[in-house]
Amino acid sequence: MKKRARGPLFEVRHSAIHGYGVFALRRIRKGTTVTEYLGERVSHAEADARYEDKDPNDNHTFLFTVDARTVIDGGVDGNEARFINHGCDPNCESTTLDKRIFVEAIRTIQPGEELAYDYQIERDPEDPPNVDEIFACRCGAAKCRGSMLVARKAPRKAPRKKTARSGRTGKAKRRGAGR
Ligand SMILES: C[S@@+](CC[C@H](N)C(=O)[O-])C[C@H]1O[C@@H](n2cnc3c(N)ncnc32)[C@H](O)[C@@H]1O
Numbered sequence: 001m002k003k004r005a006r007g008p009l010f011e012v013r014h015s016a017i018h019g020y021g022v023f024a025l026r027r028i029r030k031g032t033t034v035t036e037y038l039g040e041r042v043s044h045a046e047a048d049a050r051y052e053d054k055d056p057n058d059n060h061t062f063l064f065t066v067d068a069r070t071v072i073d074g075g076v077d078g079n080e081a082r083f084i085n086h087g088c089d090p091n092c093e094s095t096t097l098d099k100r101i102f103v104e105a106i107r108t109i110q111p112g113e114e115l116a117y118d119y120q121i122e123r124d125p126e127d128p129p130n131v132d133e134i135f136a137c138r139c140g141a142a143k144c145r146g147s148m149l150v151a152r153k154a155p156r157k158a159p160r161k162k163t164a165r166s167g168r169t170g171k172a173k174r175r176g177a178g179r
């Protein structure tokens with residue numbers, strides 16, 4: 001019996017969320033690795049230098065943080081993965097394996113559905129007061145938290161004893177497509 005030729009899993013087209021998005025062309029089963037986030041691998045310093053002239057109110061980026069050393073710039077030698085938008089109730093998640101970033105379906109996705117994962121962009125003590133406005137989310141999910149940034153932490157109760165806490169060193173990086 002002749003095997004049916006299977007076309008591509010997804011396509012890039014205009015999205016109601018933002019700009020271009022990635023849409024399933026076939027049913028994608030839960031657990032499927034949909035794509036890898038490709039692009040030039042650079043240091044945080046290089047990523048910062050590349051986009052330092054960007055308007056601080058412009059949240060658009062193709063940078064994806066891999067770890068404390070490496071950022072993937074999907075704007076250089078990137079693939080379709082750079083067009084996957086953020087969603088607050090997403091059908092995909094990004095996973096790291098051997099310092100590579102993969103996008104995996106976390107539920108079965110039907111043809112026509114837009115692929116999304118939660119960017120979970122870190123907050124920074126130096127964020128401007130309107131940071132949630134700048135990173136406003138337009139995913140349209142009933143559970144939309146209104147922001148592509150991680151949810152604000154509930155205020156901590158005062159510690160009973162004064163103890164040293166390990167703090168973050170250095171300036172947290174603002175990357176649009178990663179943690
Ligand atoms: C990796 S790109 C995704 C592709 C993008 N739609 C495009 O056409 O270039 C990430 C950028 O898309 C925009 N974006 C993605 N998801 C969004 C969302 N849920 N709400 C608002 N903007 C979003 C933001 O500007 C973000 O920095």
Ligand SMILES: [Zn+2]
Pocket residue numbers: 087088089137138139140141143144145146147
């Ligand atoms: Zn949302």
